[in-house]
Each structure stands twice: as structure tokens, then as C-alpha cells.
Amino acid sequence: MFSTHGILVAGGGIAGQAVCEAVRARDPHVALTLVCAEAHKPYDRVRLGALLADGTSVEDLRLRPDEWYADRQITVLTSTRVVGADLDAGTVALSDGTVRHADRVVLCTGSDAFVPPLPGRELPGVVVFRDPADCAAMVARSAQIERAAVIGGGLLGLEAAHALAARGCATSVVHLVDRLMERQLDAPAAAMLAPAMEGLGVDVRLSHATQEIAADPDGRVAGLLFSDGTSLACQLVVVAVGIRPQVGLARTLGLAVERGIVVDDRLTTSHPRVLAVGECAQHRGTVHGIVAPIHDQALVAARTLTGADAAYAGSIPTAKLKVMGVDLVTAGAAEGEREVLAADATAQTYRKLVLGADGTVLGAVLLGDIRGAELLMDAVRTGTTTEDGLALLAEASQATAAELPDTAQVCNCNGVCKGAIVGAIREGGLGSTQEVVRVTRAGAGCGSCKPIVSELLALERAGAAEEPAYLCPCARQTREQLAAIVRDEDVRSVSALGEACGAGRACGACKPGLSYLLEERQAGRFRQERHAKFINDRVHANIQHDGTFSVVPRIRGGVVTADELRRFADVADKYELPMIKITGGQRIDLLGVTKEQLPAVWEDLGMPSGYAYSKAVRTVKTCVGTQFCRFGLGDAITVGIDLEEAMEGLHTPHKVKSAVAGCPRNCSEAYVKDIGLVAVEGGWEVYVGGASGATIRKGDLLATVATAAEGKRVALAFLQHYREEGDHLERTYGYLERVGLDAVQAAVLDPERMAALLERFAIARAACDPDPWRERSAPVHPKQFAELDSDAALDLVAPAEATR
Amino acid sequence: MSPVLSETGFVAVGAAADVPALEGRSVLVDGRRIAIFRLPDGWAATDAACPHRGGPLQDGIVADHCVTCPLHNRRFDLRTGRQDGGDDAVAVHEVFERDGMLWMRLA
Structure with a gap:
């Protein structure tokens, strides 16, 4: 009944993508063309806020990579619009002047923002x-x-x-x-x-x-x-x-249009060969302006397009506010005659169910405490009945992923239900949350459902610990597997590891991780290879957007001498550096240094590397403590400098920022550092896992001890524990949240284990290089800091030649 | 001036020994900055500037057949110049080693 010209989807938003996915899932062969008006292939518009908030790029929001379309033989046209069609002849005219054949057209034209007719609406800004x-x-x-x-x-x-x-x-x-x-x-x-x-x-x-x-x-x-x-x-x-459905094309085609493009329960418009899905469609008088119904509609449209029976009966509206720090989920009706409520004005939580007279769950509002949201959303969607709404609310707050029905939608961004996730885990033998997200796309949207994805994975693995994310995804090697190869075959370099198991050879992205693994496991026996390091660790400086580097010498505890400050000024003048910047870590940053200038700049500064470019121990910030402050309880400066000296030069899974505060006023921000020591009346507190970057987290109190010396021992034992157990590029806060404070306390505070950690710490510390800037006079390669045609005058500092 | 291999258009751009294994170094050829990479099985040359934001590809991490820009991790196949997982591409040039000298010709 259908000819071979296939299906053309007009509109490359979430709806267009969902239709392509649903059609391909049912028919691997039908010709599919996706016409996108924007210059981008489909991306996750729901996460546009991320683009705005933190500079995520559109590429990062892409729903599928190019290969996905190529592998499934879906033709994608970008910056192209459908401008007309002869629906009976099966031809579609595009804005690039070409005409394509298509038996069926799916309109996924979405919506425009509605701008009310206010005076001034045309102004710039x-x-x-x-x-x-x-x-x-x-x-x-x-x-x-x-x-x-x-x-x-x-x-x-x-x-x-x-x-x-x-x-x-x-x-x-x-x-x-x-x-x-x-x-x-x-x-x-x-x-x-x-x-x-x-x-x-x-x-x-x-x-x-x-x-x-x-x-x-x-x-x-x-x-x-x-x-x-x-x-x-x-x-x-x-x-x-608000939004205004984009119905211009539908009007051009002569389709029935009211507020949106009118569709029946099969998502078919007034023309039998044309369907409409998403925010442009009006079904039973409703135009949905949120993402969840799109997936419901796409599935029905795909059935219609492939000749199967289907009926769309509407969607229960659900919404999740994607604002960090405010948990809010709603489903269905927000108000009704029968309402059951659990609220706590002090804790700022509000949990409500709206019930019908017969006990049918009609709606849910969860604010501040969204435990059990999936269970309650499913109850609303499926119209579960309950005799006791309060009991259902209580049950939901205790509910684990195990109790969710298979139909419960876990990922509302990509429309993935529990059954699909569990099925994918079983079928693909998936072992890590990272893999499950990649395969099912659950959690690939706003990410708020990732904890449930992890929970489902843990259930399927019957309590077995989740495989940590692959350190080398190309060769499918986990950190543990690689560590075993390193141990069993006494592998001592990244190249040798690549020869042993293929890790690091396909894309190379994991080479710095492999390098760290070898350095940590093999300590002094590890053979460094610069090709396995990020450029920052090849030239010991931090690459900037224009390819120049920043130079940050070590300034222990943030304490600097007048002589050092003079040298900073002299170097900045001599090399005409465009900026001198005081960093957040109580250091001084010289910016705009070229790669060729690095050795000479270091020589003139005469200070050791601050490791500000590396996944390594960074600064130990201090306040002036008892040395000057009238509130000081501890000598933060002395303790901080001592701690920095003890740790400096060590590589770590991710950067480690520390601070020592002389009292709980926390002027050096020790509560939000990877390692923070805080002097209190009668002793010291050791905080770990704090963060104040993209994630803000107060550290967990690891221990309270009597003396600064004990505090330092605890801090160093924790550092070594994290060095050994943290995943590459996992900050201490991520590690703490993954394993829990109890596990860390057990591993670090037990006297015997602490002694063993400190011994291994001492071995690692002895093997590390506290000042790689000495390579200015002993480079690892004659062109370490040069291009093939670097000006000879800028070549390595004279001592390089002199010492050879 | 760089010596020119007569008739073929190849120019000598530097000593092979100046590019360490699995690393890149750049050189100016005809006013264009070119990145040259030493791979396990030979050499590769591309425009040095990443088409995304001009990052120095010679400073990228090199694997068997690709380089990753150090600025924003765009990855390019060194045989074709095509971006992995994207639509960008970087120009690929001819390069070979003879008697310890690197010779290259712009595409």
C-alpha cells in the first residue's frame, strides 16, 4: 500500500528526532529524510538553559552524533525548510529549490515564542x-x-x-x-x-x-x-x-488549522498523507507545550506510518523545573476536590496528591522533596486508584527503583521508561551508568534521573558494585582491569600498556588517565612519556585560548616575599606580558607567555612550579591565623605551608585544592576545599570533599583531632586514599558521594590502614618531581618548548646548552 | 630559504628528530602554519589551526591516527582531516621523511 518514496519529516527539533527514532525502530528500511530549519542537527532544546548558564555548546546538546544518522540511513538536511508540497503527487518542495519525493510528510515544525504586542517589543535588547x-x-x-x-x-x-x-x-x-x-x-x-x-x-x-x-x-x-x-x-x-504553534507550512498546504495543526487520534492531519507531532499539533483541542507528550505522540505516529493500529489518547502533562537548588516535579492536575498533603514549612517541602472521588490519582505536586516522583508520575499517568493517599505519598517517599512499574517513565527528557532501561542493561550486559546513559539515552537530557538509572543498574547487578566508567572506552578497559594488567605484566609505560591491551591507541583521550594510573601504581618504576600527557603537562604551563600559556609559580600558603614580588614585576616588564593576575588560590598568574618563552621566564622568576596546569596537588590557601588575627585559634600559615610542602608535586586523579583556616570563620574557605583544615577551640577539624566550582559542596567532616600534626597525618592519608581509589577526573567530592563518608573514614582513620597509606604516600612523594620547571635547563627533548621553526634566539635558555 | 625538491613542489621543513614520537610540532610554510605529527607508522601534516577556534593542533594529544585539539577536544582523523563526530574538517598535507629531513607539500 505504501510506495518506496518514504517519509519526510519537516522539522529537526526534539519531535522530528523522536519521530525518526520511533519509525526506524519499527522499520529499518523505509526511506527517511529529516529536514531541519536550523543550522544544527537535532539538539536538546529542553536543556537550552545549560547553554545559557554555563556555556555548554550546542554540540554538547546534540541528541545523536552524525554516525547515528549515517548508520540508519536517515538523510538529514540542515538550514533547509519545506516550503510547499503537492500532497497527492507525493512531492515536497524545499527552500534550497529542490523537490523531493515522499509518500508521507510528518510536520514537526514546533512553535515560536509568543511575544505579546507590547510597545517597544522591537527594541534591540x-x-x-x-x-x-x-x-x-x-x-x-x-x-x-x-x-x-x-x-x-x-x-x-x-x-x-x-x-x-x-x-x-x-x-x-x-x-x-x-x-x-x-x-x-x-x-x-x-x-x-x-x-x-x-x-x-x-x-x-x-x-x-x-x-x-x-x-x-x-x-x-x-x-x-x-x-x-x-x-x-x-x-x-x-x-x-508562552508559545505559538508554527502552523505557517500547514496553512500553505491547506491543512485544517485552529490554534495548532488539527490531528486525530492517529496523529493524522486533515490530509491522510500528512501527520503532525509535537508543539505544532493540536489534539482533541489541546496543544502541548512541554516535552513529555512528544515522545508519546511520536510512538503513535510511527505506528500509523508503518501501518499498525494506534491511538493517542492525550498525555498527562508533567513538568520538572531544571533549576539547580530547587526540586520541583508536577504531574496532572494541581488542584482538585480531594487533596492529600504532606508539607513542612520549615524544611520548605510540599508534597500533594490530587485524587478523584473514587480514589483515582489525578495529579501530584512535589516541591523541595521529590522522592518517589517517578512512582507518583506513573500513578497519575496510569490512573492508579488508592484508598489512602497519605499512605501512597509515604510509600513513594520510601520507594526504590525496584518498586517502579516497568511502564514508569524514568527519563522525561528522552521519554525512556524503566522497562526499556532494564531491558537494555540485560541485553547489552551493561556495567556502568555511563554506558546505560549512552545506550538508552536515559539521563542524557537534564540528567536529573541519573541516580535512578544507577539504582536500576545496581538492582540488575544484584548488588555487585557498578563497573566504574571505562578508563579507556575505546578498548573497553576499566581502571581495575588496566591496573591488573599493569600489576601482572609489570607494565611501566603507556606505550607498553597500549601494546598489551590496545588502551589509549584509538582516540588517545585516555592517555593522561593511563599515565596517571601507571604513575600511581608503579611509582618510581614508571617510565614517563610526554605524548601521553596533555600539553600542559608537557610544558608545565596552562594553555590559554590563544595558544599562549599562563605561568603560576608555587607560593606556599599564599605567602610571598618582597623580593619575589619584584621578580614578578621584572619578568612581566621584560617579556611584555599582557596581564598579571591574582588567582583565587592566593597565587600570582603571569598570562600571555609563549611556549618558547617559558624556560626563560621560569629562569628569571627563580621559583618552583605551582602545578597550576595539572591534575595535581594545587594550592593550600591560608588565613593569617594566630600570627596576626585577633580571632585566630590556630597557626594557619605555618600549618598551611607545612601541608603544601608535604604534598607538592604529587599527581592526583583530578586537581586537589586545599586550605587551612585559623578559626571557623573560614576566611580561607577550608570548608569548600578538597582538603580543609579548620582550627577550633582545642583542636583541628579535617574536612574533605568540599567544592566551590561548578559544583558547590561543603566538605564532609572526616575527623576532629587534637593537634595540627595529627590533622596533617589525616589529610595526607586521605590524599593517598583518593590517589589510589579515585577515578581519573573524579574530584574528591564526586568520590565522596560515590563511596560515602563512612567508607572513607573506615579506610583512612583505622590506625593500621592509616599507617600503610602514609607509607605509600611517602614512596609516591619521593618519586614525584616537586619542580618540573627545572626542565628549563634539562629538557626532555631539544624541541620540548619549540616549534620546528622557532626563532633560535628564543630557544631554550642558555643553561640548557651550558649544562650539556 | 627552505630547499625545494625540484619539480615536485615539496619543501624541506625541518629535522625529523625534532618531532618526538606521537607528538606534533608546527612550521610556517608559504605563510601557513602547518602541524606535523610523528605517528607509529609514519608522518601526518595538517593545518595547525583547529577549524573550531584556532587551537594549536600540534599541541594536541596524538593517537594512532588522530589528534585532539588541546583547547576544546575537537578530534580529527589525520588521514582524512575529518572531525570525529562532527562536520568540521582540517586540511591534510603531504609529508615524508628522507635522510632525516622532513619534506612537505601543501594540498
Whole structure:
């Protein structure tokens, strides 16, 4: 009944991708063409906030790599639109002037941001939040302004506002209604959400009807004027009040269009050869503006397209707010006649079920405590009935992944249910969360479901520890497997390891990890190879965006002499360095040094390497402690310098930042370091696993001891434990969360184990190089710091020649 | 001036010994910065600037047949110049070693 011209999907968003995936799963042969209007292949628009918040690139958001389309023979056209079609003849006209044959067309044209007709809406500085270009515009503008305003306090508006605030831009959310997310939340939950957003630095203004976007004399955005006569000064306006289905093409084709493109239960439009899926489609009067229903619709559309029976009965709307620090999940109705509630105003948690008269679960709102969200969402989706709503809420808060039904959707971004995850683990014999995410795509979206993916994997493995992520994914070798080869065959170099098992040879990305593994396991017997190191560790400096390097000498404890400061100034003058920067780790950074200049700069500085370029022990920050501070309880400077001297030169799975604070006021920020010592009345506290970078985490109190010397022993034993057990590129906080504080305390604090750790630490410390900058006069290769044609005058410092 | 291998257009660009195993070094040829890599089974040459943000490919980690840009980890096949998992490509040039000297010709 179907000819061979195949299916053309118009629109390369999440919907278009979902249709391609669902069709291919059912029919490996039918010709499939995906036409994307944007320049990018399908990417995860749901995570656009990440693009805005932390500079993730569009490539990182890609739903599938190029090979995926090639392997499945899906033709993908980018920067191309469908401009017309002769539906009866089966031809489709594209914006590049070509005509393609297709028996069926699936419209996945999505939606545009709705911009209300406000005066000033055309001003420069007024943007919507819809695609990567919008994000780029927001990022560029947010850096130069005093305040941004987001019009719209729904899901998208809050995510945009949070991302802007996270970039350090003062941000206000302006919302027409008297509560946030009124479509998903009831009044009490909304009332708790507003202060939570304020806590993240987002100024929330409710019941504000924007009347006009005002301009400054230069014609740029200057502020918002509200209907009550008040105003808000801002230089960037993000409009996020809703979506408008993109129905232009459907109209051109003469299809029935109301708010969206009208489809029946088979997702077929008014023309039998044309289907519509996603935000452009209107089914039983509803246009869905969220991601979850897209996957439901795509599955039904794929059945329709492949000649199977299918009926789409609508989706239960579910929403998860992807804002770090605010846990919020909603499903179905937010309010109803029968409501069951467990709330704690102090803990700021709110858990509610909405029930029908017969006990059918109609909706759930979880704020601040989203335990059991998947179970409750599934109850809403499947219309479970319960006699005792409170019991169901309590049960959900205790529920483990084991109790989820197979139909429960675990990953709402990519529409993956528990059954599919468990099936993939069994079929593929998957051993790590990393693999499960890669294969099933569960957790590859916003990532909030990854803990459940891990839990399901643990269940399938019947308690066996999860295989750590492969250290060499190409050769499928885990760290443990590689360590066994190193031990059994006494492997002493990365090349030898590659010859033994193939690790590190295909893509090379793992070579620094292999190098660390060998260095840690073989200590003094390890043969270094520079090709296995990142450029930073070949030339002992940190590569910058323009290919120059930064030079950060060791300044133990952040204490520097007047003479050293003079040398910094002299070096900066002599080499005309463009910037001298005080670092966050209490050091001095010389920027803009070329590779060829490095040896001479080090020579003139006459200070040892600060290892600021390496996965190694970094700084030990200190406060002035009892030496000067009137509140000091401990001599932070002496203890910090001593600790830094003890650890310096050691490579670690990831960088290790430390601090010593002379009292709990924590001026040196020891609570948020990988290793932090804090003087308290009568002793010292040792914190580990703290972080204040992309992740912010207060360290766990590993031990409280009587003296600084004991504190140092505990710190060094922990460092060695982490060196031995941490995965490559796993920070101490990740390690702590993976194994738990109890396990670390057991491994480090037991007197015998501590003594053994300290012995191995001493061996490793003796084998390491505390100052690789000495290679300025003893390079490992004559062209270590040079290109083939480097100017001879800049070649290695004279001592290099002299000492040879 | 670099000596030219007559008629073929190859120019001498430096000593083979100046490029360590599985590393790269760059050289200016006809105003273009070229990265030359020593591979387990021979040599490879590409434009030195990564097409993404101009990162120095000669400073990248080299595996059997590819290099990874040190700035943002774009990876390129040294035989074809094509980006692994992406649409970018870097120009690949001819290079060989004779009597300890490296000779190359721009594509």
C-alpha cells in the first residue's frame, strides 16, 4: 500500500528526532529524510538553559552524533525548510529549490515564542528564549548590563532567569499572575517556590502587568513600565510568556488549522498523507507545550506510518523545573476536590496528591522533596486508584527503583521508561551508568534521573558494585582491569600498556588517565612519556585560548616575599606580558607567555612550579591565623605551608585544592576545599570533599583531632586514599558521594590502614618531581618548548646548552 | 630559504628528530602554519589551526591516527582531516621523511 518514496519529516527539533527514532525502530528500511530549519542537527532544546548558564555548546546538546544518522540511513538536511508540497503527487518542495519525493510528510515544525504586542517589543535588547542564537544574544548582553528582566514566571521563564542569575547578572522575573507557574502549581506550592527562586538570586515580581518596554535615548531597552504606574530599570528583556504553534507550512498546504495543526487520534492531519507531532499539533483541542507528550505522540505516529493500529489518547502533562537548588516535579492536575498533603514549612517541602472521588490519582505536586516522583508520575499517568493517599505519598517517599512499574517513565527528557532501561542493561550486559546513559539515552537530557538509572543498574547487578566508567572506552578497559594488567605484566609505560591491551591507541583521550594510573601504581618504576600527557603537562604551563600559556609559580600558603614580588614585576616588564593576575588560590598568574618563552621566564622568576596546569596537588590557601588575627585559634600559615610542602608535586586523579583556616570563620574557605583544615577551640577539624566550582559542596567532616600534626597525618592519608581509589577526573567530592563518608573514614582513620597509606604516600612523594620547571635547563627533548621553526634566539635558555 | 625538491613542489621543513614520537610540532610554510605529527607508522601534516577556534593542533594529544585539539577536544582523523563526530574538517598535507629531513607539500 505504501510506495518506496518514504517519509519526510519537516522539522529537526526534539519531535522530528523522536519521530525518526520511533519509525526506524519499527522499520529499518523505509526511506527517511529529516529536514531541519536550523543550522544544527537535532539538539536538546529542553536543556537550552545549560547553554545559557554555563556555556555548554550546542554540540554538547546534540541528541545523536552524525554516525547515528549515517548508520540508519536517515538523510538529514540542515538550514533547509519545506516550503510547499503537492500532497497527492507525493512531492515536497524545499527552500534550497529542490523537490523531493515522499509518500508521507510528518510536520514537526514546533512553535515560536509568543511575544505579546507590547510597545517597544522591537527594541534591540528584547529577546525570546528559543534557540542557541537567543542564548548567545542573552549571554553577550548580560555581561554588559546592570539588570535583566524576564517577562513570564512559567517553567521556561524561571529557567531563563536562573541561568542569567547564575551568570552573575542581576535578574528579575516579572509575572502577570499572582503566583509562579500557575499552570502547574497550586497556590501554596507557588508561594514556596517564589522565595526559593529569590534564594537563588532571582528577584520575583508577581501581579505585574507589563504595559510597555521603554527605550533610552539611544533606542535601546531601558526598562519596563507596568500598568500600576511603577517601573523597573533593565537593559535586557527576555520574553517567555508562552508559545505559538508554527502552523505557517500547514496553512500553505491547506491543512485544517485552529490554534495548532488539527490531528486525530492517529496523529493524522486533515490530509491522510500528512501527520503532525509535537508543539505544532493540536489534539482533541489541546496543544502541548512541554516535552513529555512528544515522545508519546511520536510512538503513535510511527505506528500509523508503518501501518499498525494506534491511538493517542492525550498525555498527562508533567513538568520538572531544571533549576539547580530547587526540586520541583508536577504531574496532572494541581488542584482538585480531594487533596492529600504532606508539607513542612520549615524544611520548605510540599508534597500533594490530587485524587478523584473514587480514589483515582489525578495529579501530584512535589516541591523541595521529590522522592518517589517517578512512582507518583506513573500513578497519575496510569490512573492508579488508592484508598489512602497519605499512605501512597509515604510509600513513594520510601520507594526504590525496584518498586517502579516497568511502564514508569524514568527519563522525561528522552521519554525512556524503566522497562526499556532494564531491558537494555540485560541485553547489552551493561556495567556502568555511563554506558546505560549512552545506550538508552536515559539521563542524557537534564540528567536529573541519573541516580535512578544507577539504582536500576545496581538492582540488575544484584548488588555487585557498578563497573566504574571505562578508563579507556575505546578498548573497553576499566581502571581495575588496566591496573591488573599493569600489576601482572609489570607494565611501566603507556606505550607498553597500549601494546598489551590496545588502551589509549584509538582516540588517545585516555592517555593522561593511563599515565596517571601507571604513575600511581608503579611509582618510581614508571617510565614517563610526554605524548601521553596533555600539553600542559608537557610544558608545565596552562594553555590559554590563544595558544599562549599562563605561568603560576608555587607560593606556599599564599605567602610571598618582597623580593619575589619584584621578580614578578621584572619578568612581566621584560617579556611584555599582557596581564598579571591574582588567582583565587592566593597565587600570582603571569598570562600571555609563549611556549618558547617559558624556560626563560621560569629562569628569571627563580621559583618552583605551582602545578597550576595539572591534575595535581594545587594550592593550600591560608588565613593569617594566630600570627596576626585577633580571632585566630590556630597557626594557619605555618600549618598551611607545612601541608603544601608535604604534598607538592604529587599527581592526583583530578586537581586537589586545599586550605587551612585559623578559626571557623573560614576566611580561607577550608570548608569548600578538597582538603580543609579548620582550627577550633582545642583542636583541628579535617574536612574533605568540599567544592566551590561548578559544583558547590561543603566538605564532609572526616575527623576532629587534637593537634595540627595529627590533622596533617589525616589529610595526607586521605590524599593517598583518593590517589589510589579515585577515578581519573573524579574530584574528591564526586568520590565522596560515590563511596560515602563512612567508607572513607573506615579506610583512612583505622590506625593500621592509616599507617600503610602514609607509607605509600611517602614512596609516591619521593618519586614525584616537586619542580618540573627545572626542565628549563634539562629538557626532555631539544624541541620540548619549540616549534620546528622557532626563532633560535628564543630557544631554550642558555643553561640548557651550558649544562650539556 | 627552505630547499625545494625540484619539480615536485615539496619543501624541506625541518629535522625529523625534532618531532618526538606521537607528538606534533608546527612550521610556517608559504605563510601557513602547518602541524606535523610523528605517528607509529609514519608522518601526518595538517593545518595547525583547529577549524573550531584556532587551537594549536600540534599541541594536541596524538593517537594512532588522530589528534585532539588541546583547547576544546575537537578530534580529527589525520588521514582524512575529518572531525570525529562532527562536520568540521582540517586540511591534510603531504609529508615524508628522507635522510632525516622532513619534506612537505601543501594540498
